[in-house]
Amino acid sequence: MIHTEHLTKIYRMGDAEVHALRDVNLEIKEGEFIAIIGSSGSGKSTLLNMIGCLDTPTSGSVFIDNVDTASLNENELAEIRREKIGFIFQQFNLVHTLNAVENVALPMFFSGVKRERRLRRAGELLVNVGLGDRIYHKPSELSGGQQQRVAIARALSNDPEIVIGDEPTGNVDTETGNTIMDILESLNKEGRTVIVVTHDPEIAAHAGRTKSMRDGMVLD
Amino acid sequence: MAYRSIRERRTRSILTVLGIAVGIAAIVSLMSVGYGMEEAITGELTGMADMISVVPGKITGTTYVELGSFTDRDVKDVQRIAGIKDITAMTYDAAEVEYRNKRAPIFILGGDTKELGSFYVDPVGIKEGRWLRENDFKGCVIGDLVANDFFDEVIHVNDKLIINGEKFVVVGVFEKASTMYAADVDPHIFFTLRASQEVLQTDEVKYIMVRVYDIDEAEEIAEEIKEAINDNHGLDDFAMAMTMGSMIEQIGDVFNIIRGVLVGIAAIALVVASIGIMNTMLMSVMERTHEIGVMKAIGAKSSDVLSLFLLESSMVSLVGGVVGCVVGVIVAKVISFGAGAALGIEMTAVVKPEVLLGGMAVAMVVGVLSGFYPARKASRMSPVEAVRYE
Secondary structure (H helix, E strand, C coil), rough: EEEEEEEEEEEEEECEEEEEEEEEEEECCCEEEEEECCCCCCCCCCCHHCCCCCCCCEEEEEEEEEEEEEEHCCCHHHHHHHHCCEEEEECCCCCCCCHHHHHHHHHHHHHCCHHHHHHHHHHHHHCCCCCCCCCCCCCCHHHHHHHHHHHHHHHCCCCCCCCEEEECCCCHHHHHHHHHHHHHHHHHHHHCCCEEEEHHHHCCCCCCCEEEEEEEECCC | CCHHHHHHCHHHHHHHHHHHHHHHHHHHHHHHHHHHHHHHHHHHHHHHHCCEEEEEEEEEECEECCCCCCCCHHHHHHCCCEEEEEEEEEEEEEEEEEEECCEEEEEEECCHHHHHHHHHHHHCCCCEECCCCCCCCCEEECCCCCHHHCCCCCCCCCEEEEEEEHHHHHHHEECCHHHHHHHHHEEEEEEEHHHHHHCCCCCCECEEEEEEEEHHHHHHHEEEEEHHHHHCCCCCCCCCCEEHHHHHHHHHHHHHHHHHHHHHHHHHHHHHHHHHHHHHHHHHCCCCHHHHHHHHHCCCCCCCCCHHHHHEEEEEHHHHHHHHHHHHHHHHHHHHHHHHHHHHCCCCCCCHHHHHHHHHHHHHHHHHHHHHHHHHHHHHHHHHHHHHHC
């Protein structure tokens, strides 16, 4: 479903070059639940951003469904992000001027789903993550765990095949973290491919497969 | 959604709207006050457009040189010219005036009371007392400056003045005259023709005012008057007959300057407003780079983000423009009223629809363009970069 070939990312910081990813070759199968584990600075988030089409590689390629994402233009990448991938951030990244249901409906807004339909579906998604009584709350009125569940609902908005979590439990307590991982597990059981990045082995234990990263390289 | 975003950032949006409104208000008010000023002055002048003033002298450079005085025959000849509604012959000279032991040289104007009245009393108005009557040989009417400024004490009706040694009673005091009449009325003392000739010890006519029936003929009649008087005195340019039209032409330069200053002020206001609008717009979009990144990360196309922000900035600009126009009109009215009161002329701000439309256009164009630039920049960032931007 997803594979990378010689994926390399180099950041320039003044005169220095930081090799965030060095020749990463990784294959993720459809319906898999994979955890990428590594300390901070190991390049795991960079890898995730590449797979999630949020950033472009310096060299090498990311293939999604055998399509080289480097060959796609801006709008085609946006379409993949919108329709194929649900991204969950460590910082939740909700739009704080919108309430929960509007945040969840936002990807559908960009897909051109009619207002009534997208709000109804957004409401259902919030019920599914256990926030049926909070759908009109603003992000600032929700706890971290609740915000992350809104973010998960948003990631599912356009019913993506791939769900990507970048330290999805990083900003919540252990118990809420487990709830979130349970939700991700159930998403995997529904047949979605789930990719999670974490530095916490306990969280990684929820995944079917674990890969470690260090210094921009995936260890075998 | 654009609306929600505006509403949720109420303070920020109000400040943005204010930033735009202030700029637009500056343009609208300055332009309106300017137009009002122009209209007030031309209005006064056209109100006097049927007048021709005839003086025995000429203007050399910027100074007036008196060449003598008119004779009774001049007056009679002028009266004979067709198309003249009325004519006032006036004596005019300085006299020594004494009030409560203080002395001052003041110019005296004497003429037919009815005619003089129709030239000055109707447009200026009497504040105290009454206008001169034909038999007021020992009475006089004084201008506002004479009454209030020339002596230590204010002069009122029934006060006595000693003029060139003779006693006179003040029977009336003029209102403060508007700009166009101020030089004619405020610093003068008015007499009947006979009284003035006695006081000044002369029967010379120094000033003839003529009113014509048809303004279009004024120029022609002025020419005839000049010729008639010049013939009498055997000189080519003894008399000068000026219509209001030619006076307007003479001060046309002043108008051009006023207009130039106005355009300059408007241009400055425009630049200041534009910079202000750009600044507020830039700030309000820049600080949302993170939000733009989030939107892109969840699948918004650059064009989605751009149109969202354009919609938002055009809404803000529209409101800013409307508020600016309203505030501008109010400010213009207040300024005109204040300035009019201070200058003693009637002045109302003239709000031209094209100024309002122009103001709106500036708000929209500058607002949307300066919203467009940072929005486009942010929408072109990679999502990761934009999301990281806090």
